[in-house]
Amino acid sequence: MMKTLLVRGMLAGLAAGLLAAVFAFFVGEPSVENAIALEESHSHAAPHDHGSGSGSGGAEPHGHSGESGAAPEAGHGHGDDALVGRGVQLTLGLLTGTTGYAVAMGGLLAIAFAVAQGRVTTLRPRMSVTLLAAGGFAVAVLVPFLKYPANPPAVGQAGTIEDRTALYFGFLALSVVTAMVAVAAGRAVADRIGAAGGGLLGVGTYVTVMAVAGALLPAVDEVPGDFPGSLLWDFRLASLGTQVVLWCVLGLVFAVLTEKALAGKTRGRGSRDGLAVTVGQ
Amino acid sequence: MSQTNVVSVPRPTAVRIPLREIVPWAVFTTVLALLVLLFVTTEAGAVSLVSDGLVHEFVHDGRHLLAFPCH
Numbered sequence: 001m002m003k004t005l006l007v008r009g010m011l012a013g014l015a016a017g018l019l020a021a022v023f024a025f026f027v028g029e030p031s032v033e034n035a036i037a038l039e040e041s042h043s044h045a046a047p048h049d050h051g052s053g054s055g056s057g058g059a060e061p062h063g064h065s066g067e068s069g070a071a072p073e074a075g076h077g078h079g080d081d082a083l084v085g086r087g088v089q090l091t092l093g094l095l096t097g098t099t100g101y102a103v104a105m106g107g108l109l110a111i112a113f114a115v116a117q118g119r120v121t122t123l124r125p126r127m128s129v130t131l132l133a134a135g136g137f138a139v140a141v142l143v144p145f146l147k148y149p150a151n152p153p154a155v156g157q158a159g160t161i162e163d164r165t166a167l168y169f170g171f172l173a174l175s176v177v178t179a180m181v182a183v184a185a186g187r188a189v190a191d192r193i194g195a196a197g198g199g200l201l202g203v204g205t206y207v208t209v210m211a212v213a214g215a216l217l218p219a220v221d222e223v224p225g226d227f228p229g230s231l232l233w234d235f236r237l238a239s240l241g242t243q244v245v246l247w248c249v250l251g252l253v254f255a256v257l258t259e260k261a262l263a264g265k266t267r268g269r270g271s272r273d274g275l276a277v278t279v280g281q
Numbered sequence: 282m283s284q285t286n287v288v289s290v291p292r293p294t295a296v297r298i299p300l301r302e303i304v305p306w307a308v309f310t311t312v313l314a315l316l317v318l319l320f321v322t323t324e325a326g327a328v329s330l331v332s333d334g335l336v337h338e339f340v341h342d343g344r345h346l347l348a349f350p351c352h
Binding site for chain 1 (some may be wrong): 296297298300302303306307310311313316317318320321322323328334335338339340341342343344345346347348349350351352
């Protein structure tokens with residue numbers, strides 16, 4: 001059963017990654033291209049230094065195509081002499097990125113469903129999966145995005161990438177752990193005060209912890225003063241949209257596949273009505 | 282005393298997979314998923330295992346558009 005679920009989760013991830021890449025290509029790439037054009041024009045005009053001397057974190061050389069001798073790990077190229085050309089980055093590279101991410105999430109969603117079904121939820125499988133995917137999106141994408149939103153090229157100082165990465169993944173990990181604890185707590189309480197009360201307690205715990213953590217953790221504000229606000233908005237919206245497409249497809253496809261996989265495990269295929277449950281009193 | 286009501290429920294019975302069966306798969310999947318995520322989201326950004334920037338550049342656009350810190 002686990003093998004079946006995992007394979008189907010990853011298949012759903014494959015579909016999700018493909019469609020997310022299509023969405024990202026048509027909706028997201030224009031703003032990425034515009035941001036790169038801005039970045040390159042800056043780096044050719046002057047030494048590439050995103051922030052105007054705010055002093056936090058030594059500004060490493062952030063090399064792009066034109067700059068000679070920039071260490072590959074400090075910067076990266078977008079231009080002709082880059083390791084990977086733009087043509088590959090915005091097609092095959094993009095597809096690989098979204099698909100790899102989505103397949104990994106599909107596997108984890110399958111595990112989450114296996115644990116939750118019959119323990120946290122007794123809804124029919126496709127409802128459970130849909131709710132889990134919606135929750136997964138909120139916990140793994142939306143909440144981290146609200147605190148540390150996506151940034152296009154040309155936004156963010158090269159010297160602070162390690163801090164920003166640590167903050168982002170720290171917040172993401174906190175979100176995931178808090179969600180699991182909140183679900184377990186809500187489930188435990190639901191036996192005594194009912195499903196609605198347990199659900200409210202779980203969601204309330206999660207929202208409270210994340211709101212407090214979000215207020216306490218340092219903000220990241222490294223948007224250069226001359227970066228167009230509309231471009232930043234377009235990019236962030238496209239980025240969030242890519243994730244919405246990814247998680248919607250992942251959830252819905254896995255929901256259908258799981259329902260089919262489990263149909264044989266219950267009594268008779270397709271006979272979803274009239275199943276008798278004995279309630280002893 | 283032990284009175285039994287039979288209630289018709291419009292959904293399949295709850296499937297409940299034993300935890301013993303889930304755990305090995307969960308560990309395996311989590312490790313693999315983290316490895317994939319490392320390469321898609323972080324390699325040659327803050328962490329560098331291969332350290333020539335090739336992976337970073339290849340998944341560059343995906344990393345940006347999936348909302349991970351890229352550079």
